[in-house]
Amino acid sequence: MQGGFLNQNRTKLFTLMLMLAALLLPCPGPAAYAQEAARNAFDKWRPKAGVYAEPGKTFRASCDEGGGLTINLREKSVSGYEWGCGVKKITDLGPDSLKVEMVCNDYNLAQNVNPRDPDWENRKFNEVMFVKKIDDVTISVQKSLNGKLKDAPWREAYCPLKTQRALAEATLRAKADAKQKTDLEQALKDAHPRDGVYAAAGPNFEERCAKFNDTIVTFSEKSITTASNICKIEQTRVQLPDTVRIGADCALQAAPDPNAVSVQNVDTTLDHENLMFKKIDDKTVVLWIIKDGHFTGDGRKLSYCSDQVQRAYAG
Template structure:
Protein backbone atom coordinates (compact mmCIF):
# COMPACT_ATOMS: atom_id res chain seq x y z
CA UNK A 1 0.00 0.00 0.00
CA UNK A 2 2.87 2.38 0.76
CA UNK A 3 4.53 1.79 -2.63
CA UNK A 4 1.27 2.46 -4.41
CA UNK A 5 0.81 5.64 -2.41
CA UNK A 6 4.28 6.89 -3.34
CA UNK A 7 3.69 6.23 -7.05
CA UNK A 8 0.41 8.06 -6.91
CA UNK A 9 2.08 11.01 -5.17
CA UNK A 10 4.72 11.17 -7.90
CA UNK A 11 2.06 11.21 -10.59
CA UNK A 12 0.19 13.93 -8.75
CA UNK A 13 3.32 16.07 -8.55
CA UNK A 14 4.05 15.54 -12.28
CA UNK A 15 0.53 16.43 -13.44
CA UNK A 16 1.07 20.22 -13.56
CA UNK A 17 4.24 19.72 -15.60
CA UNK A 18 2.44 17.47 -18.08
CA UNK A 19 -0.39 19.97 -18.38
CA UNK A 20 2.11 22.75 -19.08
CA UNK A 21 3.78 20.70 -21.83
CA UNK A 22 0.41 19.95 -23.47
CA UNK A 23 -0.63 23.62 -23.24
CA UNK A 24 2.62 24.84 -24.78
CA UNK A 25 2.30 22.30 -27.59
CA UNK A 26 -1.27 23.36 -28.35
CA UNK A 27 -0.36 27.04 -28.10
CA UNK A 28 2.52 26.54 -30.54
CA UNK A 29 0.21 24.83 -33.06
CA UNK A 30 -2.48 27.50 -32.72
CA UNK A 31 0.11 30.26 -33.09
CA UNK A 32 1.52 28.60 -36.19
CA UNK A 33 -1.95 28.33 -37.74
CA UNK A 34 -2.68 31.95 -36.89
CA UNK A 35 0.60 33.10 -38.39
CA UNK A 36 -0.11 31.06 -41.52
CA UNK A 37 -3.58 32.62 -41.85
CA UNK A 38 -2.15 36.12 -41.41
CA UNK A 39 0.57 35.38 -43.94
CA UNK A 40 -2.00 34.12 -46.45
CA UNK A 41 -4.10 37.27 -45.99
CA UNK A 42 -1.05 39.46 -46.53
CA UNK A 43 0.05 37.48 -49.59
CA UNK A 44 -3.38 37.80 -51.26
CA UNK A 45 -2.75 41.37 -52.37
CA UNK A 46 -4.94 42.83 -55.07
CA UNK A 47 -4.60 46.16 -56.90
CA UNK A 48 -7.32 48.62 -55.96
CA UNK A 49 -10.23 48.88 -58.36
CA UNK A 50 -10.32 52.22 -60.14
CA UNK A 51 -8.66 54.49 -62.69
CA UNK A 52 -4.88 54.55 -63.11
CA UNK A 53 -2.58 56.77 -65.16
CA UNK A 54 1.13 56.97 -65.81
CA UNK A 55 2.88 59.34 -63.37
CA UNK A 56 4.26 62.52 -64.89
CA UNK A 57 3.21 65.94 -66.08
CA UNK A 58 0.14 64.56 -67.90
CA UNK A 59 -0.99 62.47 -64.94
CA UNK A 60 -4.00 64.61 -63.97
CA UNK A 61 -5.25 65.09 -67.54
CA UNK A 62 -4.97 61.35 -68.19
CA UNK A 63 -6.94 60.72 -65.01
CA UNK A 64 -9.62 63.22 -66.00
CA UNK A 65 -10.01 61.68 -69.45
CA UNK A 66 -9.86 58.12 -68.04
CA UNK A 67 -8.03 57.00 -71.18
CA UNK A 68 -5.12 55.14 -69.60
CA UNK A 69 -6.13 52.06 -67.60
CA UNK A 70 -9.03 51.03 -65.40
CA UNK A 71 -8.90 47.97 -63.15
CA UNK A 72 -12.14 46.39 -61.98
CA UNK A 73 -11.28 43.01 -60.51
CA UNK A 74 -14.60 42.95 -58.70
CA UNK A 75 -16.23 43.04 -62.12
CA UNK A 76 -13.47 40.84 -63.60
CA UNK A 77 -12.33 43.38 -66.18
CA UNK A 78 -9.34 45.54 -67.09
CA UNK A 79 -9.47 48.05 -69.92
CA UNK A 80 -7.61 50.92 -71.50
CA UNK A 81 -7.68 53.06 -74.62
CA UNK A 82 -9.24 50.98 -77.45
CA UNK A 83 -8.67 47.69 -75.64
CA UNK A 84 -10.60 45.80 -73.00
CA UNK A 85 -10.17 42.47 -71.23
CA UNK A 86 -12.24 40.01 -69.25
CA UNK A 87 -10.22 38.56 -66.39
CA UNK A 88 -10.54 34.77 -66.32
CA UNK A 89 -8.15 33.82 -63.51
CA UNK A 90 -6.01 35.59 -60.91
CA UNK A 91 -2.84 33.88 -59.72
CA UNK A 92 -0.85 35.04 -56.69
CA UNK A 93 2.88 35.20 -57.39
CA UNK A 94 5.28 36.69 -54.85
CA UNK A 95 3.79 38.87 -52.07
CA UNK A 96 2.30 41.98 -53.66
CA UNK A 97 2.29 40.53 -57.17
CA UNK A 98 -0.41 38.86 -59.27
CA UNK A 99 -0.87 37.40 -62.73
CA UNK A 100 -4.10 38.04 -64.64
CA UNK A 101 -5.09 35.64 -67.40
CA UNK A 102 -7.45 37.47 -69.74
CA UNK A 103 -9.49 37.36 -72.95
CA UNK A 104 -9.15 40.70 -74.73
CA UNK A 105 -10.49 42.82 -77.55
CA UNK A 106 -7.86 45.13 -79.04
CA UNK A 107 -9.00 47.22 -82.01
CA UNK A 108 -5.55 48.40 -83.07
CA UNK A 109 -3.97 44.96 -82.78
CA UNK A 110 -6.81 43.28 -84.68
CA UNK A 111 -6.62 45.79 -87.54
CA UNK A 112 -2.84 45.59 -87.79
CA UNK A 113 -2.83 41.79 -87.88
CA UNK A 114 -5.45 41.44 -90.61
CA UNK A 115 -6.96 44.67 -91.98
CA UNK A 116 -8.96 42.68 -94.56
CA UNK A 117 -10.80 40.65 -91.93
CA UNK A 118 -14.45 41.87 -92.05
CA UNK A 119 -14.95 40.73 -88.44
CA UNK A 120 -11.80 42.25 -86.99
CA UNK A 121 -13.83 44.09 -84.34
CA UNK A 122 -14.91 40.76 -82.84
CA UNK A 123 -11.47 39.16 -82.79
CA UNK A 124 -10.28 38.14 -79.32
CA UNK A 125 -6.82 37.50 -77.89
CA UNK A 126 -5.54 35.51 -74.94
CA UNK A 127 -3.34 37.85 -72.93
CA UNK A 128 -1.46 37.89 -69.62
CA UNK A 129 -0.91 40.86 -67.34
CA UNK A 130 1.54 41.04 -64.45
CA UNK A 131 0.68 43.58 -61.75
CA UNK A 132 3.10 44.33 -58.91
CA UNK A 133 2.68 46.64 -55.93
CA UNK A 134 5.35 49.35 -55.74
CA UNK A 135 3.79 51.44 -52.98
CA UNK A 136 0.35 52.33 -51.64
CA UNK A 137 -0.65 54.23 -54.80
CA UNK A 138 1.66 52.91 -57.53
CA UNK A 139 1.85 49.61 -59.39
CA UNK A 140 4.06 48.10 -62.05
CA UNK A 141 2.21 46.67 -65.05
CA UNK A 142 3.32 44.44 -67.91
CA UNK A 143 0.84 43.19 -70.51
CA UNK A 144 1.33 40.76 -73.36
CA UNK A 145 0.35 41.65 -76.92
CA UNK A 146 -1.05 38.80 -78.98
CA UNK A 147 0.30 36.43 -76.33
CA UNK A 148 3.85 37.81 -76.31
CA UNK A 149 5.62 40.26 -74.02
CA UNK A 150 7.05 42.89 -76.36
CA UNK A 151 7.10 45.91 -74.03
CA UNK A 152 8.83 46.27 -70.65
CA UNK A 153 6.82 46.91 -67.46
CA UNK A 154 5.53 50.43 -66.91
CA UNK A 155 4.26 52.32 -63.87
CA UNK A 156 0.66 53.28 -63.18
CA UNK A 157 -0.50 55.48 -60.30
CA UNK A 158 -3.93 55.45 -58.69
CA UNK A 159 -5.87 58.55 -59.72
CA UNK A 160 -7.28 61.04 -57.17
CA UNK A 161 -10.57 60.48 -55.38
CA UNK A 162 -12.34 62.98 -57.66
CA UNK A 163 -11.60 60.78 -60.69
CA UNK A 164 -12.63 57.61 -58.89
CA UNK A 165 -15.92 59.21 -57.84
CA UNK A 166 -16.61 60.34 -61.43
CA UNK A 167 -15.98 56.79 -62.66
CA UNK A 168 -18.33 55.36 -60.04
CA UNK A 169 -21.06 57.81 -61.04
CA UNK A 170 -20.58 57.07 -64.75
CA UNK A 171 -20.70 53.32 -64.08
CA UNK A 172 -23.89 53.69 -62.07
CA UNK A 173 -25.48 55.80 -64.82
CA UNK A 174 -24.49 53.24 -67.47
CA UNK A 175 -26.02 50.41 -65.43
CA UNK A 176 -29.22 52.40 -64.98
CA UNK A 177 -29.36 53.15 -68.71
CA UNK A 178 -28.76 49.50 -69.61
CA UNK A 179 -31.49 48.44 -67.19
CA UNK A 180 -33.92 50.94 -68.73
CA UNK A 181 -33.02 49.82 -72.24
CA UNK A 182 -33.58 46.17 -71.32
CA UNK A 183 -36.96 47.11 -69.84
CA UNK A 184 -37.93 48.92 -73.05
CA UNK A 185 -36.83 45.97 -75.17
CA UNK A 186 -38.94 43.60 -73.07
CA UNK A 187 -41.92 45.93 -73.44
CA UNK A 188 -41.38 46.16 -77.19
CA UNK A 189 -41.09 42.40 -77.53
CA UNK A 190 -44.31 41.93 -75.58
CA UNK A 191 -46.16 44.55 -77.64
CA UNK A 192 -45.11 43.91 -81.21
CA UNK A 193 -46.69 41.17 -83.34
CA UNK A 194 -45.02 37.84 -83.96
CA UNK A 195 -42.87 37.64 -87.04
CA UNK A 196 -44.63 35.79 -89.83
CA UNK A 197 -47.32 35.78 -92.50
CA UNK A 198 -50.69 37.44 -91.82
CA UNK A 199 -53.88 37.86 -93.83
CA UNK A 200 -57.32 39.42 -93.44
CA UNK A 201 -59.81 36.88 -92.13
CA UNK A 202 -62.52 35.85 -94.59
CA UNK A 203 -63.49 33.34 -97.24
CA UNK A 204 -60.17 33.68 -99.06
CA UNK A 205 -58.04 33.68 -95.88
CA UNK A 206 -56.18 30.45 -96.67
CA UNK A 207 -55.52 31.54 -100.25
CA UNK A 208 -54.12 34.87 -99.11
CA UNK A 209 -51.93 33.04 -96.62
CA UNK A 210 -50.50 30.53 -99.09
CA UNK A 211 -49.71 33.28 -101.63
CA UNK A 212 -47.89 35.39 -99.00
CA UNK A 213 -49.47 38.43 -100.68
CA UNK A 214 -51.23 40.11 -97.80
CA UNK A 215 -48.94 41.10 -94.90
CA UNK A 216 -45.58 39.73 -93.81
CA UNK A 217 -44.10 41.04 -90.56
CA UNK A 218 -40.39 40.61 -89.88
CA UNK A 219 -39.37 42.73 -86.92
CA UNK A 220 -36.20 40.67 -86.58
CA UNK A 221 -35.26 41.66 -90.12
CA UNK A 222 -36.62 45.22 -89.74
CA UNK A 223 -39.11 44.89 -92.58
CA UNK A 224 -42.86 44.82 -93.16
CA UNK A 225 -44.58 43.93 -96.43
CA UNK A 226 -48.23 45.02 -96.52
CA UNK A 227 -50.76 44.34 -99.24
CA UNK A 228 -49.64 47.54 -100.96
CA UNK A 229 -46.25 48.56 -99.56
CA UNK A 230 -42.80 47.23 -98.79
CA UNK A 231 -41.34 48.96 -95.72
CA UNK A 232 -37.95 49.07 -94.02
CA UNK A 233 -38.23 49.74 -90.29
CA UNK A 234 -36.09 52.57 -88.96
CA UNK A 235 -37.39 52.87 -85.43
CA UNK A 236 -40.14 51.54 -83.17
CA UNK A 237 -41.87 52.96 -80.12
CA UNK A 238 -44.17 51.24 -77.63
CA UNK A 239 -47.05 53.66 -77.13
CA UNK A 240 -49.23 51.38 -75.01
CA UNK A 241 -48.59 47.88 -73.64
CA UNK A 242 -50.25 46.45 -76.76
CA UNK A 243 -49.45 49.12 -79.37
CA UNK A 244 -46.31 49.76 -81.41
CA UNK A 245 -45.79 52.82 -83.59
CA UNK A 246 -43.26 52.51 -86.39
CA UNK A 247 -41.03 54.85 -88.38
CA UNK A 248 -40.48 53.13 -91.74
CA UNK A 249 -39.37 53.93 -95.27
CA UNK A 250 -42.03 52.48 -97.57
CA UNK A 251 -42.48 52.06 -101.32
CA UNK A 252 -45.49 50.80 -103.25
CA UNK A 253 -45.43 47.18 -104.38
CA UNK A 254 -44.34 46.75 -108.01
CA UNK A 255 -47.90 45.88 -109.09
CA UNK A 256 -50.25 47.46 -106.55
CA UNK A 257 -53.95 46.67 -106.66
CA UNK A 258 -56.71 49.20 -107.30
CA UNK A 259 -57.25 49.69 -103.55
CA UNK A 260 -53.58 50.30 -102.81
CA UNK A 261 -52.80 53.05 -100.30
CA UNK A 262 -49.34 54.58 -100.21
CA UNK A 263 -47.74 54.90 -96.78
CA UNK A 264 -46.84 58.52 -96.09
CA UNK A 265 -43.18 59.56 -96.15
CA UNK A 266 -41.99 59.77 -92.50
CA UNK A 267 -40.02 62.94 -93.32
CA UNK A 268 -43.36 64.74 -93.73
CA UNK A 269 -44.67 63.62 -90.32
CA UNK A 270 -43.69 65.42 -87.12
CA UNK A 271 -42.93 62.29 -85.07
CA UNK A 272 -42.03 60.23 -88.18
CA UNK A 273 -44.37 57.38 -87.18
CA UNK A 274 -46.28 56.20 -90.26
CA UNK A 275 -47.34 52.66 -89.26
CA UNK A 276 -49.04 51.33 -86.14
CA UNK A 277 -49.78 47.82 -84.89
CA UNK A 278 -52.22 47.02 -82.09
CA UNK A 279 -51.87 43.51 -80.71
CA UNK A 280 -55.21 41.88 -79.90
CA UNK A 281 -53.76 38.48 -79.00
CA UNK A 282 -50.90 36.23 -80.16
CA UNK A 283 -52.64 35.57 -83.48
CA UNK A 284 -54.55 38.77 -84.18
CA UNK A 285 -53.36 42.34 -84.83
CA UNK A 286 -54.73 45.55 -86.31
CA UNK A 287 -52.53 47.48 -88.74
CA UNK A 288 -52.96 51.18 -89.45
CA UNK A 289 -51.00 53.23 -91.96
CA UNK A 290 -50.76 57.00 -92.16
CA UNK A 291 -51.78 58.63 -95.42
CA UNK A 292 -52.25 62.37 -95.87
CA UNK A 293 -51.57 62.94 -92.19
CA UNK A 294 -54.22 60.56 -90.86
CA UNK A 295 -54.49 56.90 -89.91
CA UNK A 296 -56.58 55.04 -92.46
CA UNK A 297 -60.03 54.14 -91.13
CA UNK A 298 -60.36 51.43 -88.50
CA UNK A 299 -57.23 49.66 -89.67
CA UNK A 300 -56.88 46.20 -91.17
CA UNK A 301 -57.55 43.30 -88.81
CA UNK A 302 -55.02 40.60 -89.60
CA UNK A 303 -54.82 36.99 -88.45
CA UNK A 304 -51.67 34.89 -88.12
CA UNK A 305 -51.55 32.18 -90.77
CA UNK A 306 -51.16 28.48 -90.01
CA UNK A 307 -47.88 26.88 -88.94
CA UNK A 308 -47.74 25.11 -92.31
CA UNK A 309 -47.80 28.47 -94.10
CA UNK A 310 -45.14 29.88 -91.77
CA UNK A 311 -42.84 26.92 -92.51
CA UNK A 312 -43.43 27.28 -96.24
CA UNK A 313 -42.58 30.98 -96.13
CA UNK A 314 -39.45 30.35 -94.06
CA UNK A 315 -38.36 27.71 -96.57
CA UNK A 316 -38.92 30.09 -99.46
CA UNK A 317 -36.82 32.76 -97.77
CA UNK A 318 -33.97 30.30 -97.21
CA UNK A 319 -33.91 29.17 -100.84
CA UNK A 320 -34.12 32.74 -102.15
CA UNK A 321 -31.05 33.88 -100.21
CA UNK A 322 -27.89 34.05 -102.35
CA UNK A 323 -25.35 31.37 -101.51
CA UNK A 324 -21.93 32.36 -100.15
CA UNK A 325 -18.97 31.11 -102.16
Protein backbone atom coordinates (compact mmCIF):
# COMPACT_ATOMS: atom_id res chain seq x y z
CA MET A 1 0.00 0.00 0.00
CA GLN A 2 2.76 2.39 0.93
CA GLY A 3 4.57 1.72 -2.38
CA GLY A 4 1.39 2.41 -4.33
CA PHE A 5 0.89 5.65 -2.43
CA LEU A 6 4.44 6.76 -3.25
CA ASN A 7 3.96 5.93 -6.93
CA GLN A 8 0.78 8.01 -7.05
CA ASN A 9 2.61 10.96 -5.47
CA ARG A 10 5.45 10.65 -7.98
CA THR A 11 2.94 10.61 -10.85
CA LYS A 12 1.17 13.71 -9.53
CA LEU A 13 4.50 15.49 -9.02
CA PHE A 14 5.63 14.64 -12.56
CA THR A 15 2.33 15.89 -14.01
CA LEU A 16 2.63 19.10 -12.00
CA MET A 17 6.17 19.67 -13.29
CA LEU A 18 5.00 19.21 -16.90
CA MET A 19 2.22 21.76 -16.41
CA LEU A 20 4.65 24.23 -14.85
CA ALA A 21 7.10 23.79 -17.74
CA ALA A 22 4.31 24.42 -20.24
CA LEU A 23 3.40 27.64 -18.47
CA LEU A 24 7.00 28.81 -18.56
CA LEU A 25 7.39 28.22 -22.30
CA PRO A 26 7.36 31.49 -24.37
CA CYS A 27 4.10 32.12 -26.20
CA PRO A 28 3.47 34.44 -29.13
CA GLY A 29 2.34 37.85 -27.94
CA PRO A 30 0.58 40.72 -29.76
CA ALA A 31 3.84 41.80 -31.41
CA ALA A 32 4.32 38.35 -32.94
CA TYR A 33 0.77 38.32 -34.29
CA ALA A 34 1.27 41.84 -35.69
CA GLN A 35 4.47 40.73 -37.43
CA GLU A 36 2.66 37.78 -38.96
CA ALA A 37 -0.18 40.01 -40.18
CA ALA A 38 2.31 42.47 -41.65
CA ARG A 39 4.14 39.62 -43.38
CA ASN A 40 0.90 38.39 -44.92
CA ALA A 41 0.02 41.90 -46.13
CA PHE A 42 3.50 42.38 -47.57
CA ASP A 43 3.17 39.14 -49.51
CA LYS A 44 0.05 40.36 -51.34
CA TRP A 45 0.73 40.71 -55.05
CA ARG A 46 0.53 44.13 -56.67
CA PRO A 47 1.36 45.05 -60.28
CA LYS A 48 4.61 46.95 -60.69
CA ALA A 49 4.20 50.71 -60.59
CA GLY A 50 4.88 52.19 -63.99
CA VAL A 51 3.88 52.24 -67.63
CA TYR A 52 2.45 49.30 -69.56
CA ALA A 53 1.71 48.70 -73.24
CA GLU A 54 0.07 45.91 -75.20
CA PRO A 55 2.65 43.29 -76.25
CA GLY A 56 3.26 42.81 -79.95
CA LYS A 57 4.97 44.50 -82.88
CA THR A 58 4.16 48.02 -81.68
CA PHE A 59 5.12 47.37 -78.05
CA ARG A 60 8.37 49.41 -78.04
CA ALA A 61 6.83 52.27 -79.99
CA SER A 62 3.83 52.37 -77.65
CA CYS A 63 6.13 52.43 -74.64
CA ASP A 64 8.19 55.29 -76.10
CA GLU A 65 4.98 57.27 -76.64
CA GLY A 66 3.95 56.86 -73.02
CA GLY A 67 2.29 53.46 -73.13
CA GLY A 68 -1.39 52.68 -72.98
CA LEU A 69 -1.76 52.17 -69.23
CA THR A 70 -0.06 53.63 -66.17
CA ILE A 71 -0.55 51.96 -62.79
CA ASN A 72 0.63 53.21 -59.41
CA LEU A 73 -1.50 51.65 -56.70
CA ARG A 74 0.73 53.02 -53.95
CA GLU A 75 -0.13 56.53 -55.17
CA LYS A 76 -3.75 55.40 -55.74
CA SER A 77 -3.59 56.26 -59.42
CA VAL A 78 -4.47 54.49 -62.68
CA SER A 79 -4.57 56.25 -66.05
CA GLY A 80 -4.69 55.75 -69.80
CA TYR A 81 -5.20 57.77 -72.96
CA GLU A 82 -7.38 60.78 -72.06
CA TRP A 83 -8.66 59.18 -68.85
CA GLY A 84 -7.41 59.06 -65.28
CA CYS A 85 -8.66 57.46 -62.08
CA GLY A 86 -8.22 57.75 -58.35
CA VAL A 87 -8.24 54.42 -56.55
CA LYS A 88 -10.91 54.02 -53.85
CA LYS A 89 -10.52 50.39 -52.84
CA ILE A 90 -8.39 47.33 -53.64
CA THR A 91 -9.75 43.83 -53.05
CA ASP A 92 -7.55 40.74 -53.33
CA LEU A 93 -9.37 38.02 -55.26
CA GLY A 94 -6.53 35.50 -55.08
CA PRO A 95 -2.74 35.25 -54.72
CA ASP A 96 -2.13 37.03 -58.06
CA SER A 97 -5.46 38.68 -58.78
CA LEU A 98 -7.20 41.80 -57.56
CA LYS A 99 -10.14 44.12 -58.09
CA VAL A 100 -9.61 47.89 -58.14
CA GLU A 101 -12.53 50.27 -57.54
CA MET A 102 -11.97 53.76 -58.92
CA VAL A 103 -13.44 57.22 -59.54
CA CYS A 104 -12.47 58.42 -63.01
CA ASN A 105 -12.38 61.35 -65.38
CA ASP A 106 -12.81 60.22 -68.99
CA TYR A 107 -12.64 62.93 -71.66
CA ASN A 108 -14.15 60.90 -74.50
CA LEU A 109 -16.74 59.05 -72.43
CA ALA A 110 -18.03 62.27 -70.85
CA GLN A 111 -18.58 63.80 -74.29
CA ASN A 112 -20.36 60.72 -75.61
CA VAL A 113 -22.61 60.23 -72.58
CA ASN A 114 -24.00 63.77 -72.56
CA PRO A 115 -22.38 66.23 -74.99
CA ARG A 116 -24.85 68.96 -73.97
CA ASP A 117 -23.77 68.90 -70.33
CA PRO A 118 -22.04 72.30 -69.78
CA ASP A 119 -19.87 70.74 -67.06
CA TRP A 120 -19.04 67.52 -68.91
CA GLU A 121 -15.29 67.97 -68.42
CA ASN A 122 -15.72 67.55 -64.65
CA ARG A 123 -18.03 64.56 -64.80
CA LYS A 124 -16.95 61.57 -62.66
CA PHE A 125 -17.45 57.88 -63.40
CA ASN A 126 -17.37 54.99 -60.94
CA GLU A 127 -15.33 52.26 -62.61
CA VAL A 128 -13.82 48.90 -61.70
CA MET A 129 -10.70 47.20 -63.03
CA PHE A 130 -9.65 43.56 -62.65
CA VAL A 131 -5.92 42.85 -62.78
CA LYS A 132 -4.32 39.41 -62.86
CA LYS A 133 -0.65 38.44 -62.96
CA ILE A 134 0.38 36.32 -65.95
CA ASP A 135 4.15 36.43 -65.43
CA ASP A 136 6.75 38.81 -64.00
CA VAL A 137 6.18 41.44 -66.71
CA THR A 138 2.71 40.70 -68.09
CA ILE A 139 -0.72 41.27 -66.61
CA SER A 140 -4.29 40.69 -67.72
CA VAL A 141 -6.55 43.73 -67.44
CA GLN A 142 -10.30 44.22 -67.71
CA LYS A 143 -11.79 47.67 -67.09
CA SER A 144 -15.38 48.82 -67.01
CA LEU A 145 -16.71 51.71 -69.09
CA ASN A 146 -19.38 53.85 -67.46
CA GLY A 147 -19.68 51.16 -64.81
CA LYS A 148 -20.18 48.25 -67.23
CA LEU A 149 -17.71 45.52 -68.24
CA LYS A 150 -18.19 45.75 -72.01
CA ASP A 151 -14.68 44.77 -73.19
CA ALA A 152 -12.99 41.39 -72.73
CA PRO A 153 -9.74 41.21 -70.71
CA TRP A 154 -6.57 42.16 -72.57
CA ARG A 155 -2.85 41.88 -71.90
CA GLU A 156 -0.44 44.62 -70.90
CA ALA A 157 3.34 44.22 -70.57
CA TYR A 158 5.64 46.29 -68.38
CA CYS A 159 7.69 48.70 -70.49
CA PRO A 160 11.53 48.53 -70.41
CA LEU A 161 13.33 50.20 -67.49
CA LYS A 162 14.87 52.81 -69.80
CA THR A 163 11.39 53.92 -70.78
CA GLN A 164 10.19 53.83 -67.17
CA ARG A 165 13.04 56.12 -66.08
CA ALA A 166 12.47 58.57 -68.94
CA LEU A 167 8.74 58.77 -68.25
CA ALA A 168 9.31 59.08 -64.50
CA GLU A 169 11.69 61.99 -65.08
CA ALA A 170 9.18 63.64 -67.41
CA THR A 171 6.47 63.23 -64.77
CA LEU A 172 8.69 64.81 -62.11
CA ARG A 173 9.44 67.75 -64.42
CA ALA A 174 5.74 68.19 -65.15
CA LYS A 175 4.96 68.17 -61.42
CA ALA A 176 7.72 70.72 -60.77
CA ASP A 177 6.42 72.95 -63.57
CA ALA A 178 2.87 72.67 -62.25
CA LYS A 179 4.02 73.57 -58.74
CA GLN A 180 5.98 76.54 -60.07
CA LYS A 181 2.90 77.72 -61.95
CA THR A 182 0.72 77.31 -58.86
CA ASP A 183 3.24 79.17 -56.71
CA LEU A 184 3.40 81.99 -59.26
CA GLU A 185 -0.39 82.24 -59.41
CA GLN A 186 -0.51 82.40 -55.61
CA ALA A 187 2.22 85.04 -55.55
CA LEU A 188 0.28 87.10 -58.08
CA LYS A 189 -2.87 86.69 -56.04
CA ASP A 190 -1.10 87.76 -52.84
CA ALA A 191 0.51 90.78 -54.51
CA HIS A 192 -2.56 91.95 -56.42
CA PRO A 193 -4.77 94.60 -54.86
CA ARG A 194 -8.32 93.46 -54.33
CA ASP A 195 -10.67 94.16 -57.20
CA GLY A 196 -12.92 97.10 -56.44
CA VAL A 197 -13.24 100.85 -56.02
CA TYR A 198 -10.39 102.88 -54.49
CA ALA A 199 -9.85 106.54 -53.71
CA ALA A 200 -7.03 108.64 -52.29
CA ALA A 201 -7.39 109.13 -48.55
CA GLY A 202 -8.23 112.65 -47.41
CA PRO A 203 -11.07 115.17 -47.57
CA ASN A 204 -14.20 114.03 -49.42
CA PHE A 205 -12.95 110.42 -49.48
CA GLU A 206 -16.43 108.92 -49.14
CA GLU A 207 -17.84 111.29 -51.76
CA ARG A 208 -15.16 110.36 -54.29
CA CYS A 209 -15.74 106.71 -53.52
CA ALA A 210 -19.47 107.09 -54.12
CA LYS A 211 -18.86 108.75 -57.51
CA PHE A 212 -16.49 105.96 -58.67
CA ASN A 213 -14.28 108.68 -60.17
CA ASP A 214 -10.89 107.91 -58.64
CA THR A 215 -9.47 104.42 -59.22
CA ILE A 216 -11.20 101.16 -60.12
CA VAL A 217 -9.15 97.95 -60.14
CA THR A 218 -10.50 94.81 -61.82
CA PHE A 219 -7.68 92.32 -62.38
CA SER A 220 -10.34 89.69 -63.05
CA GLU A 221 -11.38 91.66 -66.14
CA LYS A 222 -7.84 92.87 -66.93
CA SER A 223 -8.79 96.50 -66.47
CA ILE A 224 -7.62 99.48 -64.38
CA THR A 225 -9.32 102.86 -64.46
CA THR A 226 -7.49 105.72 -62.76
CA ALA A 227 -8.61 109.29 -62.21
CA SER A 228 -7.27 110.18 -65.65
CA ASN A 229 -6.58 106.95 -67.58
CA ILE A 230 -8.39 103.85 -68.76
CA CYS A 231 -6.00 100.89 -69.02
CA LYS A 232 -6.30 97.39 -70.41
CA ILE A 233 -3.90 94.98 -68.68
CA GLU A 234 -1.69 93.03 -71.08
CA GLN A 235 0.79 91.45 -68.65
CA THR A 236 1.61 91.30 -64.95
CA ARG A 237 4.80 90.44 -63.09
CA VAL A 238 5.40 90.04 -59.37
CA GLN A 239 8.53 91.96 -58.41
CA LEU A 240 8.32 91.45 -54.66
CA PRO A 241 5.84 89.53 -52.51
CA ASP A 242 3.80 92.74 -52.15
CA THR A 243 4.46 94.43 -55.50
CA VAL A 244 3.08 93.77 -58.96
CA ARG A 245 4.30 95.50 -62.11
CA ILE A 246 1.88 95.85 -65.00
CA GLY A 247 2.10 96.36 -68.71
CA ALA A 248 -1.10 97.99 -69.92
CA ASP A 249 -2.49 99.75 -72.96
CA CYS A 250 -3.70 103.07 -71.51
CA ALA A 251 -5.58 106.07 -72.88
CA LEU A 252 -6.61 109.35 -71.26
CA GLN A 253 -10.20 109.65 -70.08
CA ALA A 254 -12.56 111.46 -72.45
CA ALA A 255 -12.67 114.50 -70.15
CA PRO A 256 -9.52 114.26 -68.03
CA ASP A 257 -8.69 116.40 -65.03
CA PRO A 258 -6.57 119.45 -65.95
CA ASN A 259 -3.77 117.99 -63.81
CA ALA A 260 -4.09 114.52 -65.32
CA VAL A 261 -0.90 112.64 -66.13
CA SER A 262 -1.03 110.31 -69.11
CA VAL A 263 0.51 106.85 -68.77
CA GLN A 264 3.48 106.27 -71.06
CA ASN A 265 2.92 103.93 -74.00
CA VAL A 266 3.85 100.44 -72.86
CA ASP A 267 5.81 99.76 -76.06
CA THR A 268 8.28 102.52 -75.19
CA THR A 269 9.01 101.46 -71.59
CA LEU A 270 11.61 99.15 -70.13
CA ASP A 271 10.29 95.58 -69.80
CA HIS A 272 7.01 96.78 -71.37
CA GLU A 273 5.66 97.85 -67.96
CA ASN A 274 4.04 101.19 -67.20
CA LEU A 275 2.07 100.71 -63.95
CA MET A 276 3.03 99.40 -60.52
CA PHE A 277 1.02 98.56 -57.41
CA LYS A 278 2.52 98.06 -53.96
CA LYS A 279 0.16 96.39 -51.51
CA ILE A 280 0.40 97.89 -48.02
CA ASP A 281 -2.45 95.83 -46.54
CA ASP A 282 -5.81 94.45 -47.67
CA LYS A 283 -7.28 97.96 -47.87
CA THR A 284 -4.34 100.15 -48.84
CA VAL A 285 -2.16 100.26 -51.97
CA VAL A 286 0.25 102.66 -53.63
CA LEU A 287 -0.07 103.18 -57.39
CA TRP A 288 2.74 104.44 -59.61
CA ILE A 289 2.55 105.22 -63.31
CA ILE A 290 5.44 105.65 -65.72
CA LYS A 291 5.77 109.05 -67.34
CA ASP A 292 8.80 109.98 -69.46
CA GLY A 293 10.55 106.74 -68.57
CA HIS A 294 10.22 107.07 -64.78
CA PHE A 295 7.72 106.11 -62.12
CA THR A 296 6.00 109.22 -60.79
CA GLY A 297 7.28 110.41 -57.39
CA ASP A 298 6.06 108.57 -54.32
CA GLY A 299 2.98 107.26 -56.08
CA ARG A 300 -0.65 107.71 -55.06
CA LYS A 301 -1.74 106.09 -51.82
CA LEU A 302 -5.20 104.63 -52.34
CA SER A 303 -7.67 103.20 -49.85
CA TYR A 304 -10.31 100.57 -50.50
CA CYS A 305 -13.78 102.08 -50.36
CA SER A 306 -16.53 100.84 -48.05
CA ASP A 307 -18.46 97.62 -48.64
CA GLN A 308 -21.55 99.71 -49.41
CA VAL A 309 -19.69 101.44 -52.26
CA GLN A 310 -18.36 98.11 -53.55
CA ARG A 311 -21.89 96.66 -53.64
CA ALA A 312 -23.22 99.76 -55.40
CA TYR A 313 -20.49 99.55 -58.04
CA ALA A 314 -21.04 95.82 -58.57
CA GLY A 315 -24.65 96.73 -59.22
